[in-house]
Amino acid sequence: MSDPLDELDRKIKDAQSRQKTHDDHDASGDKSNDRAMGMAMRVGVEMVAGLLVGGGLGFLIDNAFDTGPWGLIVMVVLGFCAGIMNVYRTVAGLGMSVGYRDSLKQAKDKAKDADHTDSQSGEQ
Protein backbone atom coordinates (compact mmCIF):
# COMPACT_ATOMS: atom_id res chain seq x y z
CA MET A 1 0.00 0.00 0.00
CA SER A 2 2.73 2.42 0.92
CA ASP A 3 4.81 1.41 -2.03
CA PRO A 4 2.72 3.06 -4.75
CA LEU A 5 2.29 6.12 -2.55
CA ASP A 6 6.03 6.43 -2.09
CA GLU A 7 6.41 5.91 -5.77
CA LEU A 8 3.91 8.70 -6.44
CA ASP A 9 5.61 10.98 -3.94
CA ARG A 10 8.92 10.41 -5.64
CA LYS A 11 7.39 11.08 -9.02
CA ILE A 12 5.78 14.31 -7.86
CA LYS A 13 9.01 15.55 -6.33
CA ASP A 14 10.85 14.67 -9.49
CA ALA A 15 8.35 16.53 -11.61
CA GLN A 16 8.41 19.51 -9.26
CA SER A 17 12.16 19.81 -9.30
CA ARG A 18 12.17 19.43 -13.06
CA GLN A 19 9.45 22.06 -13.35
CA LYS A 20 11.40 24.35 -11.05
CA THR A 21 14.62 24.19 -13.02
CA HIS A 22 12.61 24.56 -16.18
CA ASP A 23 10.82 27.58 -14.76
CA ASP A 24 14.04 29.13 -13.57
CA HIS A 25 15.56 28.64 -16.95
CA ASP A 26 12.45 29.97 -18.64
CA ALA A 27 12.10 32.93 -16.37
CA SER A 28 15.68 34.03 -16.77
CA GLY A 29 15.48 33.57 -20.51
CA ASP A 30 12.20 35.44 -20.75
CA LYS A 31 13.38 38.16 -18.47
CA SER A 32 16.61 38.82 -20.34
CA ASN A 33 14.65 38.77 -23.56
CA ASP A 34 12.07 41.15 -22.13
CA ARG A 35 14.76 43.38 -20.82
CA ALA A 36 16.61 43.38 -24.14
CA MET A 37 13.41 44.28 -25.96
CA GLY A 38 12.53 46.96 -23.45
CA MET A 39 16.03 48.32 -23.61
CA ALA A 40 16.01 48.49 -27.39
CA MET A 41 12.88 50.59 -27.14
CA ARG A 42 14.34 52.88 -24.52
CA VAL A 43 17.80 53.54 -25.86
CA GLY A 44 17.01 55.31 -29.13
CA VAL A 45 14.51 57.71 -27.63
CA GLU A 46 16.79 58.40 -24.68
CA MET A 47 19.45 59.96 -26.94
CA VAL A 48 17.03 62.15 -28.84
CA ALA A 49 15.40 63.29 -25.60
CA GLY A 50 18.74 64.48 -24.21
CA LEU A 51 19.39 66.43 -27.38
CA LEU A 52 15.91 67.99 -27.29
CA VAL A 53 16.28 69.07 -23.69
CA GLY A 54 19.69 70.56 -24.43
CA GLY A 55 18.36 72.43 -27.44
CA GLY A 56 15.34 73.70 -25.54
CA LEU A 57 17.36 74.89 -22.56
CA GLY A 58 19.94 76.54 -24.80
CA PHE A 59 17.22 78.34 -26.72
CA LEU A 60 15.63 79.59 -23.49
CA ILE A 61 18.99 80.76 -22.14
CA ASP A 62 19.78 82.60 -25.37
CA ASN A 63 16.37 84.26 -25.32
CA ALA A 64 16.66 85.27 -21.70
CA PHE A 65 20.24 86.56 -21.64
CA ASP A 66 20.70 87.47 -25.30
CA THR A 67 23.88 85.40 -25.49
CA GLY A 68 23.81 84.78 -29.21
CA PRO A 69 24.26 81.22 -30.37
CA TRP A 70 26.51 80.22 -27.48
CA GLY A 71 23.85 79.03 -25.07
CA LEU A 72 22.38 76.82 -27.77
CA ILE A 73 25.75 75.44 -28.84
CA VAL A 74 26.94 74.63 -25.32
CA MET A 75 23.62 73.24 -24.15
CA VAL A 76 23.12 71.05 -27.23
CA VAL A 77 26.56 69.52 -26.69
CA LEU A 78 25.84 68.97 -23.00
CA GLY A 79 22.40 67.62 -23.84
CA PHE A 80 23.97 65.16 -26.22
CA CYS A 81 26.33 64.12 -23.41
CA ALA A 82 23.33 63.64 -21.14
CA GLY A 83 21.66 61.49 -23.78
CA ILE A 84 24.76 59.35 -24.23
CA MET A 85 25.07 59.04 -20.48
CA ASN A 86 21.46 57.93 -20.19
CA VAL A 87 22.07 55.31 -22.84
CA TYR A 88 25.23 54.15 -21.11
CA ARG A 89 23.42 53.84 -17.80
CA THR A 90 20.56 51.93 -19.34
CA VAL A 91 22.86 49.52 -21.11
CA ALA A 92 25.31 49.10 -18.24
CA GLY A 93 22.42 48.38 -15.88
CA LEU A 94 23.37 51.19 -13.53
CA GLY A 95 19.72 52.05 -13.19
CA MET A 96 18.28 54.11 -15.98
CA SER A 97 18.42 57.38 -14.30
CA VAL A 98 20.27 60.26 -12.85
CA GLY A 99 23.01 59.27 -10.47
CA TYR A 100 25.13 56.16 -10.47
CA ARG A 101 23.93 53.32 -8.41
CA ASP A 102 26.46 50.81 -7.36
CA SER A 103 25.70 47.83 -9.57
CA LEU A 104 26.98 45.50 -6.89
CA LYS A 105 24.54 46.88 -4.35
CA GLN A 106 21.77 46.58 -6.88
CA ALA A 107 22.64 42.96 -7.51
CA LYS A 108 22.57 42.33 -3.77
CA ASP A 109 19.17 44.00 -3.50
CA LYS A 110 17.91 41.85 -6.29
CA ALA A 111 19.11 38.68 -4.62
CA LYS A 112 17.39 39.77 -1.44
CA ASP A 113 14.18 40.60 -3.25
CA ALA A 114 14.25 37.31 -5.10
CA ASP A 115 13.17 35.61 -1.88
CA HIS A 116 9.76 37.20 -1.87
CA THR A 117 9.07 37.37 -5.56
CA ASP A 118 8.63 33.69 -6.31
CA SER A 119 4.95 34.16 -7.03
CA GLN A 120 5.38 36.15 -10.20
CA SER A 121 7.03 33.81 -12.62
CA GLY A 122 3.79 33.21 -14.48
CA GLU A 123 3.06 36.75 -15.55
CA GLN A 124 4.20 37.93 -18.87
Next chain:
Amino acid sequence: MASPLQQFEIQPYIPLEIGGYDISFSNASLWMSLAVVMTFAMFGAAMRRKALVPGRWQNIPEMFYEFVAGMVRDTVGQEEGRKFFPFVFTIFIIVLMGNLLGLVPYSFTYTSHIVVTGALALLVFGVATLLGFIRHGFHFLSFFVPPGVHWGLWPIMIPIEVMSYLSRPISLSVRLCANMMAGHTMLKVFAGFSVTMGALFGLAPMLLNTALFGLELIVALLQAYVFALLTCMYLKDSIELH
Protein backbone atom coordinates in the same frame (compact mmCIF):
# COMPACT_ATOMS: atom_id res chain seq x y z
CA MET B 1 -7.77 56.40 -50.70
CA ALA B 2 -7.52 57.75 -47.19
CA SER B 3 -4.15 58.85 -45.94
CA PRO B 4 -2.57 56.47 -43.43
CA LEU B 5 -2.30 59.43 -41.07
CA GLN B 6 -6.00 60.21 -41.19
CA GLN B 7 -6.63 57.85 -38.29
CA PHE B 8 -4.88 60.28 -35.95
CA GLU B 9 -7.19 63.18 -36.75
CA ILE B 10 -9.28 64.55 -33.92
CA GLN B 11 -12.93 64.74 -34.87
CA PRO B 12 -15.12 66.73 -32.51
CA TYR B 13 -18.44 64.97 -32.09
CA ILE B 14 -20.10 67.45 -29.74
CA PRO B 15 -18.54 70.92 -30.10
CA LEU B 16 -18.19 72.67 -26.76
CA GLU B 17 -16.33 75.76 -25.72
CA ILE B 18 -15.92 77.16 -22.23
CA GLY B 19 -13.97 80.32 -21.49
CA GLY B 20 -12.21 80.29 -24.84
CA TYR B 21 -11.06 76.71 -24.40
CA ASP B 22 -12.14 74.07 -26.86
CA ILE B 23 -13.43 71.18 -24.78
CA SER B 24 -15.41 69.42 -27.49
CA PHE B 25 -16.30 65.82 -26.98
CA SER B 26 -14.08 64.32 -29.68
CA ASN B 27 -13.13 60.84 -30.76
CA ALA B 28 -10.23 61.04 -28.28
CA SER B 29 -12.66 61.78 -25.47
CA LEU B 30 -14.92 59.00 -26.63
CA TRP B 31 -12.20 56.37 -26.57
CA MET B 32 -10.80 57.57 -23.27
CA SER B 33 -14.26 57.33 -21.75
CA LEU B 34 -14.67 53.90 -23.30
CA ALA B 35 -11.37 52.82 -21.78
CA VAL B 36 -12.55 53.92 -18.34
CA VAL B 37 -15.95 52.31 -18.74
CA MET B 38 -14.46 49.08 -20.03
CA THR B 39 -11.90 48.94 -17.24
CA PHE B 40 -14.60 49.38 -14.62
CA ALA B 41 -16.86 46.88 -16.38
CA MET B 42 -14.08 44.33 -16.65
CA PHE B 43 -12.93 44.67 -13.06
CA GLY B 44 -16.47 44.89 -11.75
CA ALA B 45 -17.66 41.82 -13.57
CA ALA B 46 -14.56 39.87 -12.70
CA MET B 47 -14.64 40.70 -9.02
CA ARG B 48 -18.35 40.08 -8.54
CA ARG B 49 -17.96 36.41 -7.79
CA LYS B 50 -14.70 36.65 -5.85
CA ALA B 51 -14.01 32.98 -6.31
CA LEU B 52 -11.02 31.49 -4.57
CA VAL B 53 -10.18 29.65 -7.75
CA PRO B 54 -10.52 32.35 -10.39
CA GLY B 55 -12.52 31.76 -13.49
CA ARG B 56 -11.54 33.07 -16.88
CA TRP B 57 -12.83 36.58 -16.37
CA GLN B 58 -11.54 36.91 -12.86
CA ASN B 59 -8.15 35.73 -14.07
CA ILE B 60 -7.53 38.76 -16.28
CA PRO B 61 -7.67 41.50 -13.62
CA GLU B 62 -5.85 39.26 -11.16
CA MET B 63 -3.09 38.79 -13.70
CA PHE B 64 -2.78 42.54 -14.21
CA TYR B 65 -2.87 43.12 -10.48
CA GLU B 66 -0.20 40.56 -9.71
CA PHE B 67 1.95 41.68 -12.60
CA VAL B 68 1.95 45.33 -11.53
CA ALA B 69 2.20 44.46 -7.84
CA GLY B 70 5.25 42.32 -8.54
CA MET B 71 6.84 45.04 -10.63
CA VAL B 72 6.24 47.70 -7.96
CA ARG B 73 7.53 45.38 -5.25
CA ASP B 74 10.66 44.56 -7.22
CA THR B 75 11.57 48.11 -8.20
CA VAL B 76 10.24 50.43 -5.52
CA GLY B 77 10.48 48.00 -2.62
CA GLN B 78 8.19 45.96 -0.43
CA GLU B 79 7.11 48.62 2.04
CA GLU B 80 7.38 51.80 0.01
CA GLY B 81 5.96 50.19 -3.08
CA ARG B 82 2.61 49.47 -1.52
CA LYS B 83 1.82 53.17 -1.18
CA PHE B 84 2.45 53.80 -4.85
CA PHE B 85 0.73 50.74 -6.23
CA PRO B 86 -2.58 52.53 -6.98
CA PHE B 87 -0.75 55.26 -8.89
CA VAL B 88 1.36 52.89 -10.96
CA PHE B 89 -1.58 50.57 -11.58
CA THR B 90 -3.75 53.44 -12.82
CA ILE B 91 -1.03 54.63 -15.17
CA PHE B 92 -0.50 51.10 -16.44
CA ILE B 93 -4.19 50.49 -17.10
CA ILE B 94 -4.70 53.84 -18.84
CA VAL B 95 -1.80 53.21 -21.19
CA LEU B 96 -2.66 49.57 -21.73
CA MET B 97 -6.32 50.24 -22.52
CA GLY B 98 -5.35 53.06 -24.87
CA ASN B 99 -2.91 50.83 -26.72
CA LEU B 100 -5.21 47.83 -26.91
CA LEU B 101 -8.42 49.70 -27.79
CA GLY B 102 -6.46 51.46 -30.50
CA LEU B 103 -5.97 48.11 -32.22
CA VAL B 104 -9.71 47.71 -32.73
CA PRO B 105 -10.50 48.65 -36.35
CA TYR B 106 -12.10 52.10 -36.75
CA SER B 107 -11.05 53.05 -33.25
CA PHE B 108 -8.89 55.94 -32.15
CA THR B 109 -5.59 55.44 -30.34
CA TYR B 110 -5.37 58.19 -27.75
CA THR B 111 -1.89 57.07 -26.70
CA SER B 112 -0.64 57.98 -30.17
CA HIS B 113 -1.01 61.67 -29.35
CA ILE B 114 1.90 63.39 -27.65
CA VAL B 115 -0.54 65.58 -25.72
CA VAL B 116 -1.91 62.57 -23.90
CA THR B 117 1.39 60.79 -23.30
CA GLY B 118 3.06 64.09 -22.45
CA ALA B 119 0.44 64.83 -19.80
CA LEU B 120 0.90 61.36 -18.33
CA ALA B 121 4.69 61.69 -18.37
CA LEU B 122 4.56 65.13 -16.76
CA LEU B 123 2.28 63.73 -14.07
CA VAL B 124 4.80 60.97 -13.34
CA PHE B 125 7.68 63.43 -13.45
CA GLY B 126 5.87 65.87 -11.15
CA VAL B 127 4.94 63.19 -8.65
CA ALA B 128 8.50 61.81 -8.58
CA THR B 129 10.08 65.25 -8.17
CA LEU B 130 7.61 66.35 -5.49
CA LEU B 131 8.11 63.08 -3.69
CA GLY B 132 11.87 63.62 -3.74
CA PHE B 133 11.54 67.09 -2.23
CA ILE B 134 9.00 65.96 0.35
CA ARG B 135 11.12 63.02 1.43
CA HIS B 136 14.54 64.62 1.39
CA GLY B 137 13.96 68.37 1.38
CA PHE B 138 16.72 70.24 -0.40
CA HIS B 139 18.99 67.29 0.13
CA PHE B 140 17.21 65.97 -2.96
CA LEU B 141 19.37 68.33 -5.02
CA SER B 142 22.39 66.20 -4.12
CA PHE B 143 20.83 63.83 -6.63
CA PHE B 144 22.39 65.96 -9.36
CA VAL B 145 25.90 65.65 -8.00
CA PRO B 146 27.29 62.37 -9.24
CA PRO B 147 29.21 60.59 -6.49
CA GLY B 148 32.83 59.69 -7.14
CA VAL B 149 33.38 62.58 -9.51
CA HIS B 150 36.14 65.11 -8.87
CA TRP B 151 34.75 68.54 -7.94
CA GLY B 152 36.60 70.11 -10.84
CA LEU B 153 34.21 68.32 -13.17
CA TRP B 154 31.07 69.48 -11.36
CA PRO B 155 30.45 72.52 -13.59
CA ILE B 156 30.09 70.10 -16.50
CA MET B 157 28.57 67.12 -14.75
CA ILE B 158 25.80 68.94 -12.90
CA PRO B 159 24.25 70.50 -16.02
CA ILE B 160 24.49 67.12 -17.71
CA GLU B 161 22.78 65.43 -14.77
CA VAL B 162 20.07 68.06 -14.65
CA MET B 163 19.44 67.63 -18.35
CA SER B 164 19.44 63.90 -18.01
CA TYR B 165 16.77 64.35 -15.34
CA LEU B 166 14.75 66.78 -17.45
CA SER B 167 14.89 64.45 -20.43
CA ARG B 168 12.86 61.85 -18.51
CA PRO B 169 9.37 63.12 -19.28
CA ILE B 170 10.37 63.73 -22.90
CA SER B 171 11.76 60.27 -23.50
CA LEU B 172 8.85 58.74 -21.59
CA SER B 173 6.19 60.47 -23.65
CA VAL B 174 7.93 60.37 -27.02
CA ARG B 175 8.66 56.65 -26.69
CA LEU B 176 5.03 55.69 -26.19
CA CYS B 177 3.58 58.13 -28.68
CA ALA B 178 6.12 57.35 -31.42
CA ASN B 179 5.72 53.60 -31.01
CA MET B 180 1.96 53.71 -31.23
CA MET B 181 1.92 56.18 -34.10
CA ALA B 182 4.54 54.30 -36.12
CA GLY B 183 2.82 50.97 -35.60
CA HIS B 184 -0.62 52.20 -36.57
CA THR B 185 0.69 54.08 -39.61
CA MET B 186 2.46 50.93 -40.74
CA LEU B 187 -0.70 48.86 -40.40
CA LYS B 188 -2.63 51.39 -42.46
CA VAL B 189 0.06 51.56 -45.14
CA PHE B 190 0.05 47.81 -45.63
CA ALA B 191 -3.73 47.76 -45.59
CA GLY B 192 -3.56 50.40 -48.33
CA PHE B 193 -1.28 48.11 -50.37
CA SER B 194 -3.90 45.41 -50.11
CA VAL B 195 -6.54 47.73 -51.50
CA THR B 196 -4.48 48.97 -54.44
CA MET B 197 -3.00 45.60 -55.41
CA GLY B 198 -6.34 43.94 -56.00
CA ALA B 199 -7.91 40.75 -54.81
CA LEU B 200 -5.17 38.35 -55.88
CA PHE B 201 -1.89 40.13 -55.11
CA GLY B 202 -3.44 42.02 -52.25
CA LEU B 203 -3.41 38.84 -50.27
CA ALA B 204 0.34 39.11 -49.56
CA PRO B 205 0.17 42.48 -47.77
CA MET B 206 -2.86 41.23 -45.92
CA LEU B 207 -0.96 38.22 -44.58
CA LEU B 208 1.91 40.48 -43.63
CA ASN B 209 -0.54 42.79 -41.92
CA THR B 210 -1.83 39.89 -39.88
CA ALA B 211 1.69 39.23 -38.63
CA LEU B 212 2.24 42.93 -38.01
CA PHE B 213 -0.94 43.03 -36.00
CA GLY B 214 0.54 40.40 -33.70
CA LEU B 215 3.66 42.50 -33.40
CA GLU B 216 1.55 45.54 -32.59
CA LEU B 217 -0.17 43.57 -29.86
CA ILE B 218 3.23 42.85 -28.32
CA VAL B 219 4.26 46.49 -28.68
CA ALA B 220 1.02 47.63 -27.03
CA LEU B 221 1.64 45.41 -24.02
CA LEU B 222 5.36 46.13 -23.91
CA GLN B 223 4.93 49.88 -24.06
CA ALA B 224 2.44 49.82 -21.21
CA TYR B 225 4.92 47.69 -19.28
CA VAL B 226 7.85 50.00 -20.04
CA PHE B 227 5.84 53.08 -19.08
CA ALA B 228 4.83 51.58 -15.75
CA LEU B 229 8.32 50.19 -15.12
CA LEU B 230 9.96 53.55 -15.69
CA THR B 231 7.35 55.17 -13.44
CA CYS B 232 8.42 52.74 -10.73
CA MET B 233 12.10 53.48 -11.32
CA TYR B 234 11.61 57.22 -11.12
CA LEU B 235 9.68 56.82 -7.89
CA LYS B 236 12.42 54.61 -6.51
CA ASP B 237 15.08 57.17 -7.41
CA SER B 238 13.13 59.85 -5.57
CA ILE B 239 12.73 57.66 -2.51
CA GLU B 240 16.23 56.27 -2.28
CA LEU B 241 18.40 58.94 -3.89
CA HIS B 242 21.76 57.20 -4.20
